[in-house]
Amino acid sequence: MPEWLRLTQPAMGIFGVAIGSFSLAWITGAIVSAALKRRPDSRTKPPKLLSDLVSACLFAVALITTIGVAFGQSGAGVIASSGLIIAVLGFAVRSVVADTLSGIALSLEAPFRMGDWIEINDEVSGRVVEIGWRTTRLLTRNSTNIILPNSQIARQRLTNFSAPQRHYRTQIEVHVDVSKEPEKLGAILRDSAKRAENILTQPAPEVHLTGMDQFGLRVAISYWVPSFLDDRKCRDQVLFHVLTAMQQHDLFTKQPLHAHHQTDR
Known part of the structure; x- marks a missing residue:
């Protein structure tokens, strides 16, 4: 050799x-x-x-x-x-390691996927466009990027508006005059919410009395939104039709209510 x-x-x-x-x-x-x-x-x-x-x-x-x-x-x-x-x-690099391990955990558990609309701790919301080693990138409604460390996402409450399906139910709440009949009141508000063009027709909107305070009866009107992108548009339409119906049927509270407390002697 x-x-x-x-x-x-x-x-x-x-x-x-x-x-x-x-x-x-x-x-x-x-x-x-x-x-x-x-x-x-x-x-x-x-x-x-x-x-x-x-x-x-x-x-x-x-x-x-x-x-x-x-x-x-x-x-x-x-x-x-x-x-x-x-x-x-x-x-x-302990902070980098923490973000990386959190990113691995998020990838394995998959609480959200690429393209999902999520909200972090009721403060930050956007569509997931990238899940990286250390950070997750969200694209907001305003077409701006929000970059969050994975360890921060793992520690906070997360709402996924795209799972298990894209449509979901939300609601608005209004105050109405206590002198109106509850049955007629519910029918008026329900029919007005149905006039919103972008909400789902099935399931149909529902009206519930949630309580009473000095401003009158608290009424919740719930309806179904096709996707998170339609949320604001649906809310604006429902509010418009509900407020129009309240004006037409004189449902607004005339004056604040005052509670009278009686003391036993």
Whole structure:
């Protein structure tokens, strides 16, 4: 065997192991990614983070295998010898790690998918356009981006307006004169809400008395919205028709009510 070949044989062996390991990792990652995209039971496109996570784990295994072969150690030995470095780096990027782990948990639990309209803690709402390693990006109604850390999303209350279906029920509340007959009152408000063009006709709107205070009877009018995008339009239409009917039938409270308390002597 020539001398140059004998000297370069270890390096060629390491190079071959590296090529084989990373090629296998790339092929396996591509297969897993394709399988995730072709799931027949998937309602929407799976988050890219999940396939990225699988690819990262596979390439990490390939890297550890290559380093182990290069230094003549096993994968466990390489990990053990670099434990201190990993600990120091983990402490320095603990917030990044928290966001990343939260992103992994969100991808596995899937409380929302790409394209869903969600609301975070009754404060921030928008359509999910990207689920990344550290952050989730929302596109608001005003066509602006909101970027939220995944750990923040995981800790707060989340409402998904696109699941389990796109349509949902919401309501408005008005005050009416207590002197009106409840049955006629309900029929007037129900018929007025039905005139809204964009709400669902089935199920039909419903009217409920929710209480009474100094401003009169509190009446809730519930109706079904086709999707979150139609929410504001449906609310405006229902309000318009309800207020028009209240003016026509003189349903507004004339003056505030005053409660009289009697004390036992």
